[in-house]
Amino acid sequence: MIKDFVVLAYKNLRRRGLRSYLTLLGIFIGIAVVVVLVSLGDGLRMAVNAQFNVGSTQVLTVQAGGLTGYGPPGSGVVTPLTKEDADAIEKINNVEMVIPRNLATLKAEFNNKLSVSYAATLPKGKNRDLIFETLDLEVQYGQKLKDTDTNKVVLGNDFLDKDKNGFGKAMKVGDKIVLNEKEFRVTGILAKKGSFIMDKIILMDEDELRALIGESDKVDIIAVRVNSKDAMDQVKTDIEKLLRQRRNVKEGEEDFSVSTPQAMLATVNQVLLGVQIFIVIIALISIVVGAIGIVNTMTTSVLERKKEIGIMKAIGAKNSDIFLQFFVEAGMLGLIGGILGIIAGTILGYIGGLGINSFIGSTMRPNIDFTFLVLVLAGSFSVGAIAGISPAMKAAKQRPVEALRG
Amino acid sequence: MHKLLIPPIPLIIMNPGLIELKDVKKYYHMGESIVKAVDGMDIKIHEGDFVAIMGPSGSGKSTAMNLVGSLDLATQGDIFLDGTDIEFLDESDLAQLRGKKIGFIFQQFNLIPNLTAKENIMLPMMFQGTHSSEREARAEKLLKMVELGDRMDHYPGQLSGGQQQRVAIARALANDPEVILADEPTGNLDTKTGEMVMAFLEDLNRKGKTVIMVTHDPKLAHEHAKIIYQIKDGKVEKKMKKAGRTWKVFK
Numbered sequence: 001m002i003k004d005f006v007v008l009a010y011k012n013l014r015r016r017g018l019r020s021y022l023t024l025l026g027i028f029i030g031i032a033v034v035v036v037l038v039s040l041g042d043g044l045r046m047a048v049n050a051q052f053n054v055g056s057t058q059v060l061t062v063q064a065g066g067l068t069g070y071g072p073p074g075s076g077v078v079t080p081l082t083k084e085d086a087d088a089i090e091k092i093n094n095v096e097m098v099i100p101r102n103l104a105t106l107k108a109e110f111n112n113k114l115s116v117s118y119a120a121t122l123p124k125g126k127n128r129d130l131i132f133e134t135l136d137l138e139v140q141y142g143q144k145l146k147d148t149d150t151n152k153v154v155l156g157n158d159f160l161d162k163d164k165n166g167f168g169k170a171m172k173v174g175d176k177i178v179l180n181e182k183e184f185r186v187t188g189i190l191a192k193k194g195s196f197i198m199d200k201i202i203l204m205d206e207d208e209l210r211a212l213i214g215e216s217d218k219v220d221i222i223a224v225r226v227n228s229k230d231a232m233d234q235v236k237t238d239i240e241k242l243l244r245q246r247r248n249v250k251e252g253e254e255d256f257s258v259s260t261p262q263a264m265l266a267t268v269n270q271v272l273l274g275v276q277i278f279i280v281i282i283a284l285i286s287i288v289v290g291a292i293g294i295v296n297t298m299t300t301s302v303l304e305r306k307k308e309i310g311i312m313k314a315i316g317a318k319n320s321d322i323f324l325q326f327f328v329e330a331g332m333l334g335l336i337g338g339i340l341g342i343i344a345g346t347i348l349g350y351i352g353g354l355g356i357n358s359f360i361g362s363t364m365r366p367n368i369d370f371t372f373l374v375l376v377l378a379g380s381f382s383v384g385a386i387a388g389i390s391p392a393m394k395a396a397k398q399r400p401v402e403a404l405r406g
Numbered sequence: 407m408h409k410l411l412i413p414p415i416p417l418i419i420m421n422p423g424l425i426e427l428k429d430v431k432k433y434y435h436m437g438e439s440i441v442k443a444v445d446g447m448d449i450k451i452h453e454g455d456f457v458a459i460m461g462p463s464g465s466g467k468s469t470a471m472n473l474v475g476s477l478d479l480a481t482q483g484d485i486f487l488d489g490t491d492i493e494f495l496d497e498s499d500l501a502q503l504r505g506k507k508i509g510f511i512f513q514q515f516n517l518i519p520n521l522t523a524k525e526n527i528m529l530p531m532m533f534q535g536t537h538s539s540e541r542e543a544r545a546e547k548l549l550k551m552v553e554l555g556d557r558m559d560h561y562p563g564q565l566s567g568g569q570q571q572r573v574a575i576a577r578a579l580a581n582d583p584e585v586i587l588a589d590e591p592t593g594n595l596d597t598k599t600g601e602m603v604m605a606f607l608e609d610l611n612r613k614g615k616t617v618i619m620v621t622h623d624p625k626l627a628h629e630h631a632k633i634i635y636q637i638k639d640g641k642v643e644k645k646m647k648k649a650g651r652t653w654k655v656f657k
Contacts, residue, residue, distance in 0.1 A: 004532050008521075015520040311516045314477055315577065316505015316533040318498035400501075401478040404516075 002328070009329035013336070016301070020333065023297040024384075026290020027337030028344070031380055033283040035345025037276060039366035040352055045272055058096075058229055059134050060236055061264075062089070062222040062243070065255045079247060079255060080218040088246060089224055092238045094231035097130060099123045100219040102209055106202065108166075109178035115166030118197065119179070121206035122154075130225060135198065142173035142188035145205060153177065154188040154203040164200075179204075180212050196359075232260055290337065291387040298330050298391035302398075309395055310403030319396040326392035327385055334384020338377050423450040423486070424507075424584055424616055425474055430483035432469050432640075443469040445640035446483075451618060453584065456611045458627035459620045461637030468589075470637060471620040475587045476504050488584070505533050509578025513590035515570040517562040523549060523573045524558040530580040548576035552606065568599035575606055585616045592626065604630055628653075 013020045064081045086100040101121050108117040122128050124147050131137070132144065145154055158164040159171045171177070175186045179202065193199050210216055226235045236258050243256050302309070309322055349366040432444040443466045451457050451474070459474070461467040472478040473485055476492045485492050488507055492500055509530075510516075517526045527545035528538075536544075549558055552572035562570055571591065578586050588607060592600030608630060611617045621627055627634050634646040634653070646653040 001532075001535070004538070011520045307516070308518055311512075311518065312529070312533070313501055314475070314504070314510050314516075315530040316501055316581070318501050318533065320498065321533055399478075401472045404477065 002324075005324050005328040006332070008325055009332045012301075012325075012329055013332060016297075019297065020336075023293050024290065024333050024337030024340070026286050026288075026293050027334055027380055027383060028290070028341045030283045030285075030287035030290055031338050031341025031376060032345040032348065033279060033286065035342050035368070035376065036349045036352060037279055037283070038372060039346065039349035039368045040356070041276060042367055043353060043365060044356065045269060058226050058232065060224040060226060060232065060239065060258055060260055062224060062239060062258050063220070063256060065257055081220070081222055081256070082217050083219055084217075085243065085246060086219060086222050088242055089222060089239055092235060092242065094227050094235050095224055096227040097127060097225040099127050099131065099223040099225075100206075101131075101221045101223060102206065102213070102215065102218070103220045104209060104213045106179045106212065107181075108202070110165075110167040110171060110175065111169040113167045113169075117179070117202050118200060119153075119202040119204060119209055119212075121209045122203050123206055131223075134223065134225070137193065137198070138191040139188040140191040142186070144188055145203065149187060149205070151182070151184050151208070152187040152204070153179070153184045154190060155186055156190050156199040156201040157192040158199040159186075160189060177202075182212060236260065287383060291334075291383050294330050294333050294384055294387035295391060297333070298326060298388050299394065301329075302326065302391050302395040305395075306398060306403050307406035309398045310400050310405070313398070313400040314404060322398070323392045323396035326395045327388045330388020330392065331381045331385035334387070335377060335381040337384070338380025341380065342373055342376060424453050424455075424488060425449070425451040425476075425618075426484075426486040427470075427473060427480075428484045428486075430473055430480040430485060432466075432473060432478070433481045442640050444473065444480075447473075447637075447640065447642055449474065449635055449642065451585075451616060453616055454611070454614060456608070456617045456630065456632045457619070458631035458634045459618065459637060460622070460624060460627045460634055461643075462622055465637045466640035467620055467622070467637045469640075470635075471587065471589055471618075474618060475508055475510065476500060502534070505530055506581050507583050508585045508587050509581070509583040511571070511574050511578050511586065511588040511591045513593040515562070515567070515574050515594070517570055517573055517577070519562050522559045522561055523554060523565065523576075526562070526573055527577045527580050530577060534581055536581075544580065545576070548579055549573070551579075552576045566599075567595050568602060571595060571599070571603050572606070575603070579610070583615075585618060586610060588617065588619045590621055591619065592623075593621075 062081065062085075064079060081100070083100055086098050089095060090098040101123070103118065103120050106117050106119045108115045122131055122145055128145070128147075139154065140157065141160075142154075145152055155171065155177075162168055162170045165171060171186060171189070173186055173189060177184050177186060184204070190198070190201075190203075204212075224235065224239065226232050239258050240254065243258075244251060244254065247255065249255055312322060312325075346366070346368060349368070353366045427447055427449040430444060430447045430449075431442070434441040434443055445466075447466075447470060449459075449470070459467055459470055469478070473480060476485060476487050479485070479493055487503060490503065492503075495503065517523075518529065521529065524542070524545045527548055528541040531541040531544065532538075546555075546558065549555055552575055554569060554572055554576070557565060557569060557573075562573070565573065571594075575586075578588075586607065591603050591607065595603060604626070607617050607619065619627070619631060632648045636643045636646070645656040647656065648654075
């Protein structure tokens with residue numbers, strides 16, 4: 001019996017052709033957005049998290065705050081951190097190692113072309129390995145910087161790509177690159193990291209970079225390695241206390257920040273979640289508008305097919321038969337919207353994934369779960385069917401004689 | 407205007423007609439005034455009759471047809487369909503009973519436009535809960551009977567008026583009803599096609615079906631019917647019965 005109504009509903013929807021498709025546009029857009037969001041959501045979060053280079057969970061990052069607190073580390077800072085700060089932090093309990101680092105923007109020249117690059121210092125000794133470990137870096141070609149190396153640099157993976165490095169020519173180990181008018185030799189190239197900062201970075205010895213930018217004492221970031229995860233919070237508190245004293249600021253007015261990788265991730269994920277909620281709200285509005293569209297179309301349809309309802313009643317249709325016909329029809333509008341939405345959402349999710357991957361160099365892939373799709377289909381049918389209840393009741397209540405008159 | 411004193415049970419009456427109207431009135435409100443479309447009408451139709459309900463437009467014959475076909479309820483009086491007072495049936499039970507007992511043929515054919523000829527004929531059976539394979543077999547048989555075996559999957563829009571009306575006849579027969587109720591069945595057809603449709607109705611009557619035809623055309627009524635109810639001003643003006651070649655008039 002229900003099968004008969006499904007066939008009838010399908011025929012009726014086909015008869016209305018374009019009008020049917022316009023009606024399910026709202027549901028279609030809403031479902032497509034939801035599918036894109038869910039298929040990309042987790043992948044997007046992973047991809048963004050990868051940008052933060054959280055390799056180790058036992059490293060705290062200390063930065064001086066500026067007037068604004070925005071911008072790259074070290075920019076806009078009023079009172080910069082110093083090497084002395086780093087030395088003081090090293091004396092705190094449970095601190096295993098302290099690595100003061102500098103970051104700078106350099107003028108780079110290769111193949112007679114100029115480009116702006118982002119450089120970061122590498123400390124000497126075993127701290128150097130630690131940087132590689134905490135940032136999860138590996139050298140793909142050539143080798144790491146040795147303590148005895150002079151005027152040598154290690155480059156991010158994008159320098160291999162002539163379209164991405166800004167020089168129009170691929171670089172290789174052994175090439176010479178001019179940084180702020182000084183010549184350096186490429187000794188290694190890092191493996192692809194999937195992060196737009198790390199893939200474009202120039203790593204060099206700390207003393208050489210400081211000399212290059214004319215800074216001796218200022219430090220942009222202090223990385224602090226703690227000897228156990230459990231001590232992270234305590235060390236963070238101790239560093240904050242120490243720096244408040246050294247910088248002479250009161251609690252609550254800190255012009256510096258000590259962040260754990262988790263805290264940084266949490267902030268990012270919070271922003272991502274906010275964006276997702278916003279998009280979901282838009283999708284829901286679209287679905288609600290779609291549902292209202294279905295109510296509208298079905299109500300019009302009841303009026304248009306008044307005579308048909310009368311005929312059906314004359315030849316023996318019960319009120320429930322008429323109700324079911326319109327109800328199933330509305331549900332099918334929702335369902336078709338859902339099916340098309342899933343198809344469009346999957347395609348968009350795939351394209352979007354490719355776009356994000358090529359933009360930030362990540363390797364995420366859309367993830368669509370079968371159960372989720374079944375739920376989406378059930379949901380879209382329900383939205384249509386619920387929207388159809390009132391028009392279907394209106395149809396069922398038609399008096400046969402009046403309906404036959406048309 | 408409800409009858410409060412009559413118990414809500416189907417009334418079984420003696421020597422029941424297949425369809426019986428007893429002092430039936432149907433009034434409509436038109437703004438301030440009341441239109442008495444049917445004003446005290448008695449009609450009794452027996453099994454095997456060929457009845458014409460005849461009258462000019464505005465005589466109340468359409469309203470009478472709706473009441474005879476139990477498409478509408480009376481304002482006053484009783485309508486019995488196969489012994490059941492239809493007033494005491496709920497809408498859905500009435501629809502079921504109507505679908506089983508009466509097959510309708512309309513002046514406008516009234517086929518469902520987006521269903522094929524075969525599907526249109528299957529529809530009344532679907533509402534009676536007939537199994538789909540049986541529906542299909544019967545629809546095909548009926549279409550062949552009205553000589554449209556080669557038009558099964560055509561849509562109404564692809565059929566001529568005469569063909570559409572034959573599909574409508576087949577549809578009316580779908581649930582093998584006792585009564586065929588035809589409202590101006592030839593009204594939208596040319597003479598020749600009209601005669602063909604009338605031939606089908608006469609044939610059905612010969613095979614035992616009760617046929618009720620509503621028409622404004624005295625010639626059609628006299629030629630084909632055995633009993634004529636002549637309607638005027640919402641009342642039966644006269645009832646005539648065919649006796650050989652003459653008509654016996656009752657009031």
